Amino acid sequence: MIELYAITDDPKPPAPPLQAVQSDGLAVLYAEAERREVTSETLWRHEQVVEKLMAERDLLPVRFGTLVPDAHAAAQAVAERRAELAISLDRVRGAVELAVRVETREPEAAPAARAESGRDYMSAKARRVAKVRLVHDPLALAARESVLHPGPELLRAAYLVDRDAVDDFVALVRRLQETHSELDVLCTGPWPPYSFAGESS
Amino acid sequence: MRDDKVLAGPLELDPFAPDRARLENSLTRRVNADPESVERGLAQLVLTIVELLRQIMERQALRRIDGGTLSEDQVERLGRTFMELDKRLEELREEFGLTEEDLNLDLGPLGRLL
Amino acid sequence: MTTIAERDVALVDLVDRLLGGGVVIAGDITLSVADVDLVYVGLRALVSSVATAEEKGALPRMGHAL
Numbered sequence: 222m223i224e225l226y227a228i229t230d231d232p233k234p235p236a237p238p239l240q241a242v243q244s245d246g247l248a249v250l251y252a253e254a255e256r257r258e259v260t261s262e263t264l265w266r267h268e269q270v271v272e273k274l275m276a277e278r279d280l281l282p283v284r285f286g287t288l289v290p291d292a293h294a295a296a297q298a299v300a301e302r303r304a305e306l307a308i309s310l311d312r313v314r315g316a317v318e319l320a321v322r323v324e325t326r327e328p329e330a331a332p333a334a335r336a337e338s339g340r341d342y343m344s345a346k347a348r349r350v351a352k353v354r355l356v357h358d359p360l361a362l363a364a365r366e367s368v369l370h371p372g373p374e375l376l377r378a379a380y381l382v383d384r385d386a387v388d389d390f391v392a393l394v395r396r397l398q399e400t401h402s403e404l405d406v407l408c409t410g411p412w413p414p415y416s417f418a419g420e421s422s
Numbered sequence: 423m424r425d426d427k428v429l430a431g432p433l434e435l436d437p438f439a440p441d442r443a444r445l446e447n448s449l450t451r452r453v454n455a456d457p458e459s460v461e462r463g464l465a466q467l468v469l470t471i472v473e474l475l476r477q478i479m480e481r482q483a484l485r486r487i488d489g490g491t492l493s494e495d496q497v498e499r500l501g502r503t504f505m506e507l508d509k510r511l512e513e514l515r516e517e518f519g520l521t522e523e524d525l526n527l528d529l530g531p532l533g534r535l536l
Numbered sequence: 537m538t539t540i541a542e543r544d545v546a547l548v549d550l551v552d553r554l555l556g557g558g559v560v561i562a563g564d565i566t567l568s569v570a571d572v573d574l575v576y577v578g579l580r581a582l583v584s585s586v587a588t589a590e591e592k593g594a595l596p597r598m599g600h601a602l
Binding site: 225228261264265267268281282283284285286287289295298299302306309318320322367368369370371372377407409410412413415416418419 | 545546547548549550551552553554555556557558559560561584587588
């Protein structure tokens with residue numbers, strides 16, 4: 222079995238132990254699968270491989286743990302979705318993903334739970350939405366694309382940012398944090414474009 | 423490379439830390455197939471979907487309120503409906519011995535749903 | 537130097553991505569994914585696209601019932 226790491230249209234071959242199989246202009250980057258337990262260490266190691274690849278080429282990361290019997294099977298799977306993958310590659314070309322999470326110090330349940338009227342309840346909710354927009358809206362403008370993820374935080378989002386605009390984006394995150402001291406704003410990355418590799422929403 | 427992933431953040435990172443035990447546990451999780459947990463699992467699934475719909479509807483209601491097309495009375499009724507729904511969901515959760523965390527749904531390796 | 541806190545915090549974003557994102561190619565997935573888990577995968581993707589669509593104003597407004 223082989224494990225798939227990424228899909229790219231860059232012809233540059235990967236460094237061993239990774240190999241590439243071509244399929245009509247697209248290449249699947251893979252390596253021999255190893256039997257292993259899934260731990261945070263395994264995930265980090267996998268991520269390091271993908272990030273090293275990303276440092277040298279634009280790519281679509283494949284979901285972790287994708288095993289196929291051999292290179293032929295990999296090429297076939299990619300051929301079946303060629304058009305869609307090519308579009309996704311164009312979408313992420315020259316960009317990386319940044320993750321942002323925002324928490325508020327004010328517990329969510331409290332104001333809504335204390336609400337004495339339907340109006341109060343809706344107002345408390347509206348305030349929460351407004352807080353999210355304060356951070357998300359400027360970041361979305363600074364990014365190529367953005368996607369909101371489910372999560373317990375006030376905001377959990379992914380932003381597709383041009384490689385050379387990452388520093389500016391992070392500076393913007395910091396400014397937003399300074400402006401809104403009642404919020405905690407976290408930004409991690411750069412990540413391979415996991416959140417933008419599927420079908421366009 | 424993985425060492426510098428935090429690009430910006432508050433001094434105290436606690437609000438963003440995972441429940442470590444829960445995370446590691448879910449990564450090596452075994453699927454529990456006894457009948458009682460299957461029923462509980464189904465209740466969890468159904469209630470999560472309802473909670474999900476509630477959140478979607480609530481957000482859409484907020485957009486309408488924002489648009490200024492609703493009367494005070496309508497806003498009041500909307501709010502009361504959602505409050506009631508919230509309360510009812512809480513009761514159902516208790517009936518099945520589920521916490522809000524359960525409904526926030528640990529998807530195992532896939533993390534929380536809501 | 538990365539503190540334990542920073543690594544843990546980044547782990548949340550890592551898991552989100554590696555296990556919930558990326559290209560999904562038909563293959564044997566090493567993580568045991570029961571039928572119920574697949575439903576959750578679908579729900580999660582649905583929540584993401586709904587949240588994003590709402591944010592972009594792409595969802596229709598509610599009916600008069602409420």
